[in-house]
Amino acid sequence: MKSIKNKRETYLQSVLKQGYSRRDFMKFATYMAAYMGLETSVVGQVARQLENTPRIPVIWEHYQECTCCSESFIRSDHPIVSDIILDKISLDYTLTLMAASGHQAEAAKHATMEKYHGEYILCVEGSVPLGDDGNYCCIAGRTAIDHLKEAAEGAAVIIAWGSCASNGCVQAAYPNPTEAVPIHKIIKNKPIVRVPGCPPIGEVMAGVIVHYVTFGTLPELDRLNRPKAFYAKRIHDSCYRRPYYDAGLFAESFDDENAKKGYCLYKVGCRGPMTYNSCGTIKWNNGVSFPIQSGHGCIGCSEDNFWDNGPFYERISSLNGFGIEASADQVGKATAAALGVGVTAHAIAANVAKRNELKNSIAEGTRNEKQVRED
Amino acid sequence: MASTKKDLTFKRVYVWELPVRIFHWANALCITVLAATGFVIANPPAIMSSTEASGQFWFGTVRYIHFATAYIFLGAMILRIYWAFVGNRYANWRSFLPLTQKALLNIRHVLQIDILLGVDKEHRLGNIAIGHNAVAGASYVVLFLLALVQVATGFGLYEPMSAFFVADLFSWVIPLFGSDFTVRFIHHAVTWLMILFVIIHVYLVFYHDWLEGRGEVSSMFSGYKFVLTDRIKPEDTLEGETPPAQEEEPWVEDEKTPAAEAH
Ligand code: HEM
Ligand code: SF4
Numbered sequence: 001m002k003s004i005k006n007k008r009e010t011y012l013q014s015v016l017k018q019g020y021s022r023r024d025f026m027k028f029a030t031y032m033a034a035y036m037g038l039e040t041s042v043v044g045q046v047a048r049q050l051e052n053t054p055r056i057p058v059i060w061e062h063y064q065e066c067t068c069c070s071e072s073f074i075r076s077d078h079p080i081v082s083d084i085i086l087d088k089i090s091l092d093y094t095l096t097l098m099a100a101s102g103h104q105a106e107a108a109k110h111a112t113m114e115k116y117h118g119e120y121i122l123c124v125e126g127s128v129p130l131g132d133d134g135n136y137c138c139i140a141g142r143t144a145i146d147h148l149k150e151a152a153e154g155a156a157v158i159i160a161w162g163s164c165a166s167n168g169c170v171q172a173a174y175p176n177p178t179e180a181v182p183i184h185k186i187i188k189n190k191p192i193v194r195v196p197g198c199p200p201i202g203e204v205m206a207g208v209i210v211h212y213v214t215f216g217t218l219p220e221l222d223r224l225n226r227p228k229a230f231y232a233k234r235i236h237d238s239c240y241r242r243p244y245y246d247a248g249l250f251a252e253s254f255d256d257e258n259a260k261k262g263y264c265l266y267k268v269g270c271r272g273p274m275t276y277n278s279c280g281t282i283k284w285n286n287g288v289s290f291p292i293q294s295g296h297g298c299i300g301c302s303e304d305n306f307w308d309n310g311p312f313y314e315r316i317s318s319l320n321g322f323g324i325e326a327s328a329d330q331v332g333k334a335t336a337a338a339l340g341v342g343v344t345a346h347a348i349a350a351n352v353a354k355r356n357e358l359k360n361s362i363a364e365g366t367r368n369e370k371q372v373r374e375d
Numbered sequence: 376m377a378s379t380k381k382d383l384t385f386k387r388v389y390v391w392e393l394p395v396r397i398f399h400w401a402n403a404l405c406i407t408v409l410a411a412t413g414f415v416i417a418n419p420p421a422i423m424s425s426t427e428a429s430g431q432f433w434f435g436t437v438r439y440i441h442f443a444t445a446y447i448f449l450g451a452m453i454l455r456i457y458w459a460f461v462g463n464r465y466a467n468w469r470s471f472l473p474l475t476q477k478a479l480l481n482i483r484h485v486l487q488i489d490i491l492l493g494v495d496k497e498h499r500l501g502n503i504a505i506g507h508n509a510v511a512g513a514s515y516v517v518l519f520l521l522a523l524v525q526v527a528t529g530f531g532l533y534e535p536m537s538a539f540f541v542a543d544l545f546s547w548v549i550p551l552f553g554s555d556f557t558v559r560f561i562h563h564a565v566t567w568l569m570i571l572f573v574i575i576h577v578y579l580v581f582y583h584d585w586l587e588g589r590g591e592v593s594s595m596f597s598g599y600k601f602v603l604t605d606r607i608k609p610e611d612t613l614e615g616e617t618p619p620a621q622e623e624e625p626w627v628e629d630e631k632t633p634a635a636e637a638h
Binding site: 167222223224232233234237243244245246247248249250251252257258266267271273274275276300303304305306309315316317328329331332335336339340343346347349350353354356357358361364365 | 383417418419421422423424426428429430431432433434435437492493494535536546547549550553554555556557559560563564566567570571574575578582586588
């Protein structure tokens with residue numbers, strides 16, 4: 001196994017070495033520019049950068065996760081993406097994909113961290129458990145917290161892949177037995193790009209990472225540190241069923257007439273109006289489809305705490321605190337009804353308790369009525 | 376002097392100035408429209424229609440009404456805050472907060488007499504509020520806070536759809552709560568709290584109107600309330616003169632009054 005080279009090759013060299021043609025490379029640069037939302041005139045710049053910049057080492061950590069982020073990434077539209085970003089042969093560190101394993105793999109990671117201190121990109125897939133001293137997730141005999149802190153120390157950039165690393169995802173859902181947290185709860189002194197989604201779209205992942213390797217800067221981020229190019233709009237804003245929404249044409253169940261006509265899935269719990277992601281435009285599986293196009297509402301997988309905001313097929317979350325699963329509306333109706341009864345009871349009681357006052361004022365009023373002058 | 380023999384005489388006092396009344400009804404209308412359109416947005420009726428989507432826009436219209444009303448609601452709120460500094464003493468911000476000893480005593484009085492329905496043995500003139508009583512005042516502070524929550528969560532949800540600077544002022548809301556889910560849930564739940572407020576508020580207005588007979592309900596149309604003549608300084612002391620020191624005399628009912636017998 002090759003160890004880390006002294007003279008780093010550029011992205012172009014790495015691509016050519018892996019058997020791609022220059023034409024493939026140019027296509028790749030064009031794809032990337034498009035994903036990043038750049039103008040066509042910038043394609044040349046992207047290509048030039050990839051031609052001349054030495055490959056930036058990537059350390060890709062896996063903690064509490066299901067590897068769907070990695071799967072999504074290596075299946076992104078263009079095969080070059082994973083081939084050049086992750087050097088799977090000499091590899092820096094990607095436990096799932098690298099040729100090395102065990103002690104060798106850990107050694108490779110440490111070598112990268114030392115040699116490229118302050119330069120490498122740290123990608124994190126998965127959340128980190130804090131419960132029981134972090135023992136719920138150990139790799140090579142050390143806890144995820146340990147690994148994360150160590151790797152973050154020398155990283156130039158940290159990217160939180162997926163909802164696990166960004167938001168905690170299912171591990172952090174109630175009752176969160178392992179006390180799983182997203183990585184920004186642990187690493188506070190460095191900017192972390194959050195790329196939520198379960199998984200995030202492969203092209204989005206590629207876009208983020210290629211933006212950094214070509215321009216040396218992070219893409220523009222929103223207030224939740226998500227790249228604006230991919231997370232500024234809601235699914236709902238680019239959904240092709242949106243005209244049905246505005247027209248008030250909704251499916252009420254998945255097998256009704258309206259569902260067959262392709263009406264909006266809002267009433268069967270679609271989270272599109274609350275979910276910021278690019279599924280409606282970039283879509284999935286090389287642009288084939290996305291959940292709504294396949295007839296299922298969006299479940300909001302790229303949103304914070306989406307598991308606990310269920311059920312997925314109801315528009316409004318249920319209130320778990322009320323023993324039985326109750327929606328805010330049921331609680332509201334019950335309280336309003338109770339209040340109505342209370343107010344009626346109070347009105348009756350008031351008339352009883354104040355009967356003498358009332359008698360007096362009615363008597364006075366009646367007396368006055370008799371005295372009314374009609375001239 | 377038995378109260379039955381004493382005729383109560385009242386004078387008209389201009390309590391609610393025009394801007395206050397306009398605000399009140401604008402606010403009531405906005406809340407009604409926002410809650411109604413809001414519930415339609417939350418759970419729209421599914422309509423079977425043979426018209427193509429291009430031929431109709433009713434759900435968009437409902438949302439449009441919600442958002443347009445939201446702006447009116449916010450505008451009315453801002454004007455009312457302004458009026459809380461320049462309006463008369465019943466409109467002033469101080470009248471909403473139990474800041475004085477008198478207000479604290481008034482809270483006790485209202486709770487005893489109006490909420491727990493005790494019988495007033497000692498009629499202090501000052502016990503009956505001319506504007507809103509201290510408990511009502513506090514309840515409007517609560518309503519104001521609920522309205523603030525609705526404006527913040529509502530405009531927070533609205534901000535991604537709008538480029539207008541007023542909406543953009545609320546771009547911090549969703550990051551604060553982490554997601555639209557939570558914000559939307561709060562917006563929905565607080566709607567119910569506002570409905571509960573309305574039930575209590577309307578009931579108590581009728582309650583006071585019925586038991587005190589001072590024109591509580593009509594005051595929000597006319598601006599006038601009827602106030603016992605005893606509480607109003609004589610005409611000749613009005614303009615800038617210092618009125619003769621006048622202690623509020625507790626007006627004790629006869630031991631023989633039916634009110635006392637009730638115990
Ligand atoms: C008295 C005040 C208000 C009440 C009672 C009210 C009520 C509601 C209700 C019940 C909903 C449905 C929530 C759901 O989706 O389950 C809603 C939605 C919404 N409201 Fe309000 N609202 C109020 C004020 C506002 C204000 C001031 C704004 C500011 C623009 C606003 C903007 C919105 C937005 C953006 C939605 C979501 C609509 C959508 O996603 O299509 N609301 N409102
Ligand atoms: S299907 Fe979902 S995302 Fe599409 S318009 Fe309806 S509510 Fe919005």
